[in-house]
Amino acid sequence: MENGIVLTMRGISISFPGVKALDRVDFTLRQGEIHALMGENGAGKSTLIKVLTGVYARDEGTIELDGVPGTVTIHSPQEAQKLGISTVYQEITLCPNLTVAENLYIGRQKGVSVPWKKMNRDAAALLDSLGIPARPRQMLSSCSLAVQQMVAIARAVDTQCKVLILDEPTSSLDEKEVEMLFKLMRDLKARGVGIIFVTHFLEQVYEVSDRITVLRNGQLVGEYETASLPQVELVSKMMGKELEGLSQVSASQDEEAEQAEVLYQAEGLSSSESKPFDFRIHKGEVNGFTGLLGSGRSECVRAIFAADRVTGGKVIMDGKVVRITKPIKAMKNGIGYLPEDRKRDGIIADLSVRENIILALQVMKGFFRPFSRKAAEAFADEYIKALDIKTASSDTPVGSLSGGNQQKVILARWLLTHPKYLILDEPTRGIDIGTKTEIQRLVLDLSREEGMSITFISSEIEEMLRTCSRLIVMRDRHIVGELKGSQLTQDQVMYTIAGGGNERAD
Amino acid sequence: MTVKATRSRREPLSNSTLLMLVAIGFFVLLYILSLLFLGAGFKRPSRVFDILNDNAYLIIIGCGLSIVMITGSIDISVGGIVGLIAMFGALFLRDELLPIPGMAPGLRIAMLVVISVAIGLAFGALHGALVAYLDIQPFIVTLAGMFLARGMTTMLSGENKQLLTGSPVLEILSKRIDIPWLGYDEVNKIRHTVTHVPAHFEFVIIAALLTVVAVAILLHKSKLGRNFYAVGGNRQSALMLGVNVRRTRFLAHLISGLLAGIAGFVYLWHNKSGNIGGASAAEMQAIASSIIGGTLLTGGVGNVVGTLFGVLILALIKPIVTDASALKGFEWLSKAWWQQIFNGAVLCFFIVLQSVVLRFRSTLRVRKSEREETVSG
């Protein structure tokens, strides 16, 4: 093996029913480097990590580890750990009700009793050496998320790991906490640990990483030196569009929508999860929040629907000031919301397709006025047909449908309520290309023919350009620009996202 | 945030410790108030001994339940097991079951202890296997265990109550330490008279307190004990941290069964009889005691010292209500129902307190971190 290389993955392929999740992907990690693994949703980042940690078995390809002869096959996370591959996940996999020291050493001590004194001493030394601001005897739950994250890293490092995988470690941390984490990462790098850093925050990548590997749609786009790859180019590589020779998307955006009256307007709206922002949408307009994952775009639309606790701001709908504090109030005002996390917030998995479709309309109609079975079936059948939902019958539990069809069921749920304003957060995520186009076409039809206002969020820039006549660009939880008309080009969007400057930085 | 001298700083109280301290404080307050207002009965040290004697078996199963609850499980069979062993033991010690002629009474008792432990372990192993390895809901499993134990109790005996009267073992089991100088005399107010009643120290107290100490050490000092907490705190994380989750859950139930076995013998030892419906609802009282002592049914939080005081708080209610009903204006308290109603009220108080404290503390923490954020930013 070449000197200084700790991990080589060659030609890794893996398939799931219907999808090729990874297609001959190569990945190389050197000693003492921070290597960012980048890609939008469905690019295959987490699949690659899971192959490396033994959660998935690869179909093809080889993995070579420094100090281990031949190719290795990893069967379980425990085995990965033994080989020196440790992972720290975004969701902290420690026990909040134990002390910091216990979390560092539980499950890997010998003997019957807990040597508290020695354990606390060792923990103090370890925490000190890594500069982690935690006390060994402190309950883990009393630490901030960042410190918990760092404790998890300390545990991983203490097992003599050669490869440390950090899977989205910064997504729930604030700037100061991120700084602390980066300092720790640089320390570890100096000790020769190879770090794989999975993230979607561009600036963090440039701040801390040495090298970037970009994946897209399960394929390797390339490996680059961070210093020699401009941010805009990285964005374009992630999104799969070359900067040069971009076909201009026809600016056939309905300018008249701008003239139509404002349907919904928010001033300084904020929620427990989002910072105050202004927003408006016109009748029959399709607009969108864009920005990378975690930029705060979902939190904004959740605030509009009152999915999170609304903490302030003024909302005007149809010229009247309304107070939307609960989802039911938003629904009564004619707002529909297709949530980003389909499994957690969208489908009610064990209920039938029919019940899932009629749910929102049923709730609006009232507790004492259930639809007759016949009416419910008629609604369900109408939308199963209209949206071409592939299901054995309307009685099938929605959880047994494919992702795309589950999404259509939720879409049907909201279309059935005939909303004036429909919010679609990542409606096309993780679904096949055919369904994607169907949903895009549907969005345009609804706005043009029925005059519905729609806010559309997607990680795929192309999709946004094709459907939206106005884009609100977000970065790091702030609105950094608004693009419309001739500004709606891939270049412009990418420049704005990458912080390349737009005249309307807020 | 710097590392500097913060290490020597004392850690803030954990939720469990806080709730335990509330329970201890509540007990002390209750006792002091009783001393102040209820007169003679509470001034006698023998009252404390009586409470401990009567509730020794509850303390023991309370310890078992705390372990199970810390692991995030539940065991509602323990009362049934206690009843079964008490009934079995009564018959066994009277030589009606498995008679071995000419066996010394002391040896017979020793044999019963072994059998009690074995029965308890058998139940615990059954529960543990079904819960941990077959992933069946602990509530249903231990409910079946309770039915099994109670059904076997009635099968053993046609009579409602089996006394040890007349058995040679009674003499041994009745041994206790009388402490005259802690006793009292209502009539002559002096010691060494016929009317003098010494304080009784039964050996069951030693069994109960030893159990508390042993379980406290197990929970705090042993790897297994910490694994109980880890599994109860977050089962998925515990697995990722390399804890053998299935074995840990199995052992929790096994220990709970073992302690129920010991408690069954202790119950017989103190009451000198086994009866159908004996120790009925003891499991619920033990659960209530654990909760009052700061153990959460959601798992991961709890300690046995709190459980001990939980048992004592519930045990205080009976003498308080009885003594209070002797006071002028409180005669209505002599009605039999008040005791249980106060029981429920105390339990309700602690349950709501827990819910409020936990939520308040978690919002407090969020606010605190938010404040720190705004100060630093």
Next chain:
Amino acid sequence: MQTKKGKGAAFLRRHAQLLIPLIPLVILIVFNLILNPAFLEIRINEAGSLSGYPISIFNNATELVIIVLGMTLVTAVSGGQDISVGALAAIGGAAFYRVLKMGNMESAGTVLLAVLAALGITMLFGAFNGTLVSVFRIQPMIATLILFSCGRSIAYWIAVDPNATFESKLVSNLAVNLPGIPIPTPILICAVVGLLFFLMMKFTNLGLYAQAVGINQSASNLNGINATRMKLLAFVILGACCAVAGFIRTSRLQLISYEKQLLDIEMDAILAVAIGGNSLGGGKFSLVSSVLGAYTFQTLTTTLDVLKIKSTDIRAYKAMVIILLVVLASAPVKKLISRLWARLRSREARGAAPGAGAGTPEKGVQ
């Protein structure tokens, strides 16, 4: 899906849950028929009322079935169980007795008032449980532990007398037979409660909302369902069920014993819900299946009775049956069975020759 066969399969799939209590029920009935071919016979006795094992099963299961209906709802929406139902039934019975005592026991008005009083007070206590669960977010079992531990004493407080007996022709008619009607009255009351639940499921969205909240509270909230209110409602309904069960039992015995009234029915009810194939973790539920579970449970009791097993010992046998049921229904065992089944079928498919050989190693193990 329009073919007959397809419809049949769809029907079966939709009602597969019913098989979970039905299979043991059928086995029990067949077992009884072998012991006693006249097991299913129904006669009219001298008093002009129906008798026979089926009738006694229906009759004796009344209280259980009524409570199971409410328990199923609570389980579905809260993902936990109410262990205070026995105590609530005692409270209901006591309130019924107390009001009855105050008026003319033979007048229908008094009886009605007494029933209403019982309903009112248990629904109030149900609301207490519901508030703890929904507003204070306490686990149902812990929240209801409070009334479990002191509810029976509250019943004592209400009834005053530890073994309060009374004599009323009208009330005894309610517990046995109304004049001229051969069907025992409790069965009729049970049917009425069942009908009320049916109407509630048909004319409100209780079923849909309860399942939605139980399966995915976050998604329900985003669809405008008020989860707190649904949980509260479920506990109040269960409270009402307890009152009816308590009133029936009190009428049957013409006695309210605060200690013994429907003792341990909470355990039986939770088991019936589980035997009915409903998840104790909440979510999707089937009332019909739960009711079948209750009747299965009662048939088991009756069968053990027929076998001359002492009523006090029955629990031990029940426990063994339950353990067997839950073990068979547990995920690892199911997986094992399906794997064995698949292997058996693949062997069959491969022909007789390897099949004959396959028998030997198994024998060798023994």
